[in-house]
Amino acid sequence: MQSYDQVNFAGRPVPGRRRVLMSAYACGPGMGSEPGAGWAFAEAAARHSDVWVITRRRFEPQIRAALAADPALASRLHPVYLDLPNWCLRLKKQHRDVYWYYPLWQRLVGQKALELHREVQFDVAHHVTFASDWMPCGLTALPAAVPLVWGPVGGASYVPVRLLHWLGLRGALIELGRRAVTETFRRIFADRMARRAHLVVGLNEDVRRRFADAPAVVVEPNAVVEAGQVAVVRSGPPSRVRTAVFVGRLVSWKGTRLAVDALSHPAAGNWRLEFIGSGPDRRWIEAEAARRGLADRVSCRGQLPREDVLKALADADAMLFPTLHDSAPWAVAEACAAGLPVICVDLAGPPVFVRRTSDGSSHIVDVGPGMPARLAAALRDTGASPRPAPSSRWSSSRIPMLLDAWYGQAGQVPANRIAAGYVTSDAAEVTGLVPNVS
Structure with missing residues (x-):
């Protein structure tokens, strides 16, 4: 294995620091939803690891500006921009086109991941976005010896049949079609990925239940809301209405x-x-x-x-x-x-x-x-109740500790892939991983 000290692929690797390869289809500093989550996880991992993040070139301006403003972060976070050929990009015109573009992009991610691994020899791989548990993950192309963290991912939540009438006829038909399509792809892609992953991170309990046979599972939403980001001062006194x-x-x-x-x-x-x-x-x-x-x-x-x-x-x-x-x-x-x-x-x-x-x-x-x-x-x-105090539970400050725990847990999953999963408990929800006995 090539010594990490000898690697000059990007930045200045620190001896002994964990080497992480991250896949983030969406990764944009200062953005919300998927891009914001991708960046928050990449930045957090760089607090304690050297991180290579594969993402798309559309996010390069924002990432370049963020790294220019933080030289210390730039020394630990190395973006790798990857897109399909220009003719594919020209065909990608509508939102639904992502459903053919994304699997092809993930295939390209697999090829790039192998290329980077030959250079860097990663200690852990982490698929961050899309947060979709029925789409493929290119990082599965890496050798099985590289611990893989898959998620946070979601999608295994469906409207119970007895509640379909709340969707109207058109909405109910769409929901039934969604269930049929996503469950089919989940069986094709996701079940194999869950078995390959050393740790599955689910957005909610439905994901934990769906992939209960995975080697290990935790539940953590990917939301990132900074403390003070949401104003809490009312513009006027409370009304009777x-x-x-x-x-x-x-x-x-x-x-x-x-x-x-x-x-x-x-x-x-x-x-x-x-x-x-x-x-x-x-x-x-x-x-x-x-x-x-x-x-x-x-x-x-x-x-x-x-x-x-x-x-x-x-x-x-x-x-x-x-x-x-x-x-x-x-x-x-x-x-x-x-x-x-x-x-x-x-x-x-x-x-x-x-x-x-x-x-x-x-x-x-x-x-x-x-x-x-x-x-x-x-x-x-x-x-009739007083308004509760604002919560900082979902700020980005929680993520470095989470990732350190996840990466450590992924590296401890034995080769025989123990059947018992792991979930976060109410008492130890941030870093505590307890046997899944439910």
């Missing part, structure tokens, strides 16, 4: 119809609801609110600049977000950072944020008959 906000795309699987129904129940009689976002359900929301006599209490504010969204979170009394299969919605983490109580249903990602952050003012509503009435009751109870 309480305000709940819904932040996200206006599509039925995010629970828009459940939210409107909840406002029609007497328990939510002194609440108004603001939808922030755009999407095909806006017309339905406005028409249904008028039909139910809620036009003066339900409003759609459309897509807002980020600063206006954060102000809305600061001014609101609660977030009503009864999504039915969001893997790890950042809006919920932002609400927690603003000290805003969250009301959600016990599905997919939001309960992870609430259980690890809440002081009891938030509410997780059980799935089943009567959900709108129970959401309304949760609004009533929330309105």
Whole structure:
């Protein structure tokens, strides 16, 4: 094996420092969602390791500026830009084109990973983005001796059949089609990747359950909300009429119809609801609110600049977000950072944020008959409670310690691939890994 001290591939390697190869399809400093998560994990890994991150050239200007502003980081974080040929890029015109472009890009990642490994001899590999558990991972091309951390990934959350009526006919058909396609690809790609990975990081409990046979599993959302990023000072005194906000795309699987129904129940009689976002359900929301006599209490504010969204979170009394299969919605983490109580249903990602952050003012509503009435009751109870303190649980400061624990755990998985997984417990959720006996 080539000595790390002799490597001159990029930067100045430090003897004894862990060498990490990271794959981040999206990796953009100062950006949100997937690009922001990709950068946050790459930067955090560089706190204690030398990191090579494979990403796309579209993020080069932002990465170059960030590294120029931080020479110490630049000495430990080495971007490797990778794109398909220009003719492929020209064909990639619409959002859905990512579903053919991304697998091809991952194949290229596998080739580049082998090339880099011959130069550097990595100690661990980490697939960060896409956070999708049914798409391929190019880092599986590396030798099996290189510990692989896969995630955070999600997608194994589906709307229960008994709740499909909340999606409308078109939404239900789309959800059934999504389930069929993603489960097929999950069997083709993901099950093999989970067996190859030394550690699977799931965005929520659905991922842990789906890949329970993987050598090891932890649950951690990829949201990054810095302390102080969300203003928490109200612009005015609280009103007798309480305000709940819904932040996200206006599509039925995010629970828009459940939210409107909840406002029609007497328990939510002194609440108004603001939808922030755009999407095909806006017309339905406005028409249904008028039909139910809620036009003066339900409003759609459309897509807002980020600063206006954060102000809305600061001014609101609660977030009503009864999504039915969001893997790890950042809006919920932002609400927690603003000290805003969250009301959600016990599905997919939001309960992870609430259980690890809440002081009891938030509410997780059980799935089943009567959900709108129970959401309304949760609004009533929330309105009677003081606003909780802002939470820093989801800031980037948690990630270096997480990665150090994950990389150490991945390196300890024995060759015979023990069947018992590992999950984070409530008592040791940051670095504690406990046997999965559930």
